[in-house]
Amino acid sequence: MTVTAEGPLPTAPYDVAIVGAGVVGCAIARELARRPRLKVALVEAQDDIGQGTSKANTAILHTGFDAVPGSLEARLVREGAALLAAYAAESGIPVEPVGALLVAWDEEQLAALPRLAEKAEHNEYKDARLIGADELYAREPHLGPGALGALHVPGESVICPWTTPLAYATQAVGHGVDLHLDCRVRQVDRQGDTHVIGTGRGTLRARFLVNAAGLHADALDRLLGHDDFTVTPRRGQLIVFDTFARDLVQHILLPVPTALGKGVLVAPTVYGNVLLGPTAEDLDDKRATHSTADGLAGLRAQGGRILPGLLDEEVTAVYAGLRAATGHDDYRITAHPGRAGVTVGGIRSTGLTASLAIADHVVGLLETETGLDPGPVRELRPVRMDRRGTGPEYGILVCHCERVSRGEIRDALAHPIPPRTLDGLRRRTRARAGRCQGFHCGAAVRALLEEART
Amino acid sequence: MTGVRRVDVLVVGAGPAGLATAARLAAAGAGRVEIVERETQAGGAPRHSAHGGYGTLLHPLTGPAYARLLVTATRQAGATVRTGVTALDWAGPLALHTLGAEGPGTITARAVVLATGARERPRAARLVPGTRPAGVYTTGELQQAVHLYGQRIGTRAVVVGAEDVSYAAADTVRTAGATVVAMLTDLPGPQTTPARAADSRLRHGTALLTGTTVAELLGHGRLSGVRVRHRDGRTAVLPCDTVVFTGDFVPDHELARRGGLALDAGTRGPAVDGALRTSRPGVFAVGSVLHAVESAATAAREGAHAAGAVLDHLTGIDHLADAGRLSGADRADAVPLLVDPPLRWIAPNRVTPADRLPYVLRTATRLTRPVLRVTQNGRVLHRERLWTAVLPNRTLRLPAGWTHRVDPQDGPVHVSVLP
Numbered sequence: 001m002t003v004t005a006e007g008p009l010p011t012a013p014y015d016v017a018i019v020g021a022g023v024v025g026c027a028i029a030r031e032l033a034r035r036p037r038l039k040v041a042l043v044e045a046q047d048d049i050g051q052g053t054s055k056a057n058t059a060i061l062h063t064g065f066d067a068v069p070g071s072l073e074a075r076l077v078r079e080g081a082a083l084l085a086a087y088a089a090e091s092g093i094p095v096e097p098v099g100a101l102l103v104a105w106d107e108e109q110l111a112a113l114p115r116l117a118e119k120a121e122h123n124e125y126k127d128a129r130l131i132g133a134d135e136l137y138a139r140e141p142h143l144g145p146g147a148l149g150a151l152h153v154p155g156e157s158v159i160c161p162w163t164t165p166l167a168y169a170t171q172a173v174g175h176g177v178d179l180h181l182d183c184r185v186r187q188v189d190r191q192g193d194t195h196v197i198g199t200g201r202g203t204l205r206a207r208f209l210v211n212a213a214g215l216h217a218d219a220l221d222r223l224l225g226h227d228d229f230t231v232t233p234r235r236g237q238l239i240v241f242d243t244f245a246r247d248l249v250q251h252i253l254l255p256v257p258t259a260l261g262k263g264v265l266v267a268p269t270v271y272g273n274v275l276l277g278p279t280a281e282d283l284d285d286k287r288a289t290h291s292t293a294d295g296l297a298g299l300r301a302q303g304g305r306i307l308p309g310l311l312d313e314e315v316t317a318v319y320a321g322l323r324a325a326t327g328h329d330d331y332r333i334t335a336h337p338g339r340a341g342v343t344v345g346g347i348r349s350t351g352l353t354a355s356l357a358i359a360d361h362v363v364g365l366l367e368t369e370t371g372l373d374p375g376p377v378r379e380l381r382p383v384r385m386d387r388r389g390t391g392p393e394y395g396i397l398v399c400h401c402e403r404v405s406r407g408e409i410r411d412a413l414a415h416p417i418p419p420r421t422l423d424g425l426r427r428r429t430r431a432r433a434g435r436c437q438g439f440h441c442g443a444a445v446r447a448l449l450e451e452a453r454t
Numbered sequence: 455m456t457g458v459r460r461v462d463v464l465v466v467g468a469g470p471a472g473l474a475t476a477a478r479l480a481a482a483g484a485g486r487v488e489i490v491e492r493e494t495q496a497g498g499a500p501r502h503s504a505h506g507g508y509g510t511l512l513h514p515l516t517g518p519a520y521a522r523l524l525v526t527a528t529r530q531a532g533a534t535v536r537t538g539v540t541a542l543d544w545a546g547p548l549a550l551h552t553l554g555a556e557g558p559g560t561i562t563a564r565a566v567v568l569a570t571g572a573r574e575r576p577r578a579a580r581l582v583p584g585t586r587p588a589g590v591y592t593t594g595e596l597q598q599a600v601h602l603y604g605q606r607i608g609t610r611a612v613v614v615g616a617e618d619v620s621y622a623a624a625d626t627v628r629t630a631g632a633t634v635v636a637m638l639t640d641l642p643g644p645q646t647t648p649a650r651a652a653d654s655r656l657r658h659g660t661a662l663l664t665g666t667t668v669a670e671l672l673g674h675g676r677l678s679g680v681r682v683r684h685r686d687g688r689t690a691v692l693p694c695d696t697v698v699f700t701g702d703f704v705p706d707h708e709l710a711r712r713g714g715l716a717l718d719a720g721t722r723g724p725a726v727d728g729a730l731r732t733s734r735p736g737v738f739a740v741g742s743v744l745h746a747v748e749s750a751a752t753a754a755r756e757g758a759h760a761a762g763a764v765l766d767h768l769t770g771i772d773h774l775a776d777a778g779r780l781s782g783a784d785r786a787d788a789v790p791l792l793v794d795p796p797l798r799w800i801a802p803n804r805v806t807p808a809d810r811l812p813y814v815l816r817t818a819t820r821l822t823r824p825v826l827r828v829t830q831n832g833r834v835l836h837r838e839r840l841w842t843a844v845l846p847n848r849t850l851r852l853p854a855g856w857t858h859r860v861d862p863q864d865g866p867v868h869v870s871v872l873p
Contacts, residue, residue: 240578244711287674289585289586290583290584290585290670290671290672291583291584292583292670293583293669293670295583296581296583300581314575314579314704315578315579315581316578316579317578318578318581318583319586392555392556393555395538395553395554395555395556395557395558396494396538396554396555397492397540397553400492400540403540403542403553421588422588423586435579436573436576436592436706437576437577437578437579437592438576438591438592438595439573439574439576439592439594439595440493440573440594440595442591442595442598442599443595443598443599443602443603443605444598444603446599446603446605447603447605450605
């Protein structure tokens with residue numbers, strides 16, 4: 001197992017290099033790991049996997065009922081949802097099938113629901129149905145006054161957005177993929193049939209290159225000589241409410257998309273919190289992952305209308321993520337036959353759901369369009385993400401709010417892809433993710449991390 | 455499984471309040487008195503409050519010394535203190551599920567005392583916008599990092615708040631070898647003693663920005679600065695790598711809320727009467743979970759006071775065991791005790807004619823020599839002028855000499871400030 005975060009890179013050329021270890025890059029690495037003959041590198045600019053759009057989204061396992069019918073996204077989300085649901089069950093990734101309600105708050109939105117139901121049919125999703133205000137309030141008794149009806153989409157689920165890419169990466173690394181962290185790609189040259197990839201940690205060679213660089217996919221594409229699209233970061237700010245708010249909401253409460261915009265959703269999380277968001281702000285700064293006073297005030301105003309009781313509960317966390325919008329209403333997955341590469345661009349909030357189907361599609365393109373000879377295919381050994389040991393260490397809780405034991409923290413620190421920061425540890429164990437945000441446990445958790453890293 | 459254990463009194467939380475309750479009960483012969491504490495060390499917040507102000511005038515102590523003294527005294531009195539044991543949830547009206555190194559278990563008791571303490575609201579709960587860099591602390595985390603773990607913090611810190619705990623945080627920053635860039639408060643002045651404020655300003659040269667709030671945290675990876683906004687709209691960036699959010703305490707009321715105990719809207723802790731009885735017979739609450747936050751001395755005094763009510767409850771059970779009804783001590787004759795603005799909260803917040811424990815209150819705005827008035831249904835029960843100014847985030851006390859005038863049938867009692 002090879003995971004590096006410093007020092008020189010291997011000099012032997014790889015068959016495939018994947019740039020970007022987000023949920024999509026990790027899924028592609030996992031898919032390529034099924035071809036034992038291939039030597040694969042997963043290259044990531046940051047110090048952990050899943051640190052871009054993958055870590056800060058709405059954590060929904062979509063059915064794809066509202067995708068643009070006939071689009072690549074519609075197909076990959078539909079296929080990916082089934083694949084990920086099965087994978088999550090096999091791997092112990094937390095999923096909760098809560099279902100969604102698209103709540104209509106005015107006549108215009110109510111009138112839009114039948115069309116959305118038809119769209120769902122076009123997307124081969126058959127279970128959506130319209131419900132009236134009475135059933136809506138019976139299902140969601142804490143909903144604010146004035147809702148007129150809803151479209152019930154029972155197949156929508158919530159999922160853990162951090163465990164999913166970690167499971168992919170763990171499996172990939174366990175089957176021979178090399179993961180290189182803190183390895184920002186600065187330039188790419190072509191020497192014969194080899195990509196010469198200049199990174200902050202030296203040079204990496206690969207015959208085939210997959211651009212899964214998310215927000216930076218356009219910049220990397222230009223280094224590769226393509227100029228097909230521009231990524232405009234679209235910021236989404238979200239508020240996470242305390243677990244005491246969980247009783248207020250039973251479904252994912254989606255807004256009805258209208259001409260005036262998409263609006264915000266209220267959704268449970270698999271950890272028993274309640275999510276409110278996202279905002280939608282087109283920016284030009286790919287580092288602008290900060291929340292704003294206006295954004296938070298706007299969210300609270302909208303959340304208070306949807307679920308008035310929410311505002312009485314404590315806020316546990318506030319975060320902002322950037323979606324990779326490309327000004328084009330579909331994924332931008334393109335094979336470059338002459339240049340031995342595939343670009344996976346414009347993967348927006350549905351990327352988590354679609355990740356396994358995207359990986360399958362991309363590896364297919366590598367084979368059929370760019371001439372990669374994958375060799376034989378093998379089954380991967382399953383990975384379990386929910387393992388909890390027995391013994392005294394698992395009875396001593398370090399993080400009281402989220403009930404994370406010393407044993408679980410030690411396990412995470414000894415994992416093949418260990419966390420390098422407190423945030424990385426939080427995404428793996430939820431230590432420091434609760435209502436006190438480290439008031440009680442912060443110093444103790446930091447001590448365990450520092451002890452393991454020295 | 456360690457199975458079901460039975461004790462006479464189960465105390466949750468080994469801070470000053472819980473320890474004082476258990477010590478008094480054990481000394482009074484209440485039977486098996488057990489404290490469960492989720493931290494690996496007993497003593498509560500004083501463990502990491504490495505400054506003076508504890509103990510008595512004749513025997514002043516630092517926080518850690520005070521914590522050790524309390525723990526020793528409690529053990530010597532005969533109470534069992536079990537650390538590293540978390541009370542997870544209720545297993546019955548007077549029973550709790552626990553988890554510790556020896557595994558999960560259940561403890562049933564004849565009386566339960568919640569002494570679960572309080573915590574400072576973190577940056578997220580205060581909805582402070584910005585990035586999410588490292589270097590953002592509450593006082594509690596900062597003190598543990600520096601005083602218990604000897605961890606390095608940054609070099610330049612901004613302290614948000616200007617109350618006693620904020621000055622303690624500033625001292626901890628200096629102990630760690632870092633500089634306090636500035637302290638700030640949204641109020642017009644510091645909420646501490648003039649001597650302490652002057653000491654910070656004159657001896658340490660620490661600027662206090664009044665009428666100022668944190669508008670935004672800056673920096674990727676590590677904090678690089680804090681954007682502050684003055685009440686008049688001016689903003690400025692204070693370059694720093696550490697920020698400490700102090701004060702704004704809330705009770706750790708998870709068990710109280712999970713148990714469905716009535717909570718007080720003002721304190722957000724469990725509602726209790728002057729005998730520190732909660733809404734559930736046999737369940738009592740003491741210390742900072744009632745009024746986040748008061749001094750350790752107040753918490754310990756409440757613990758001792760509650761011990762009397764717990765003993766009454768235990769005796770009542772014994773007397774009435776075959777009568778099949780609740781003891782006289784658990785009678786429900788308490789009426790709500792409410793405060794009117796600008797007062798923020800009062801604890802205890804239910805009142806019976808027999809109550810004797812002084813009340814603690816908080817005000818939202820500065821009051822100069824206010825007159826406190828206690829009324830019930832228009833009837834004035836008590837009136838009192840205070841001869842000092844009262845500041846937000848500082849203790850205001852109301853003695854309980856008037857409670858015998860409360861009529862259990864006459865509705866809520868109001869505490870207000872005369873203009």
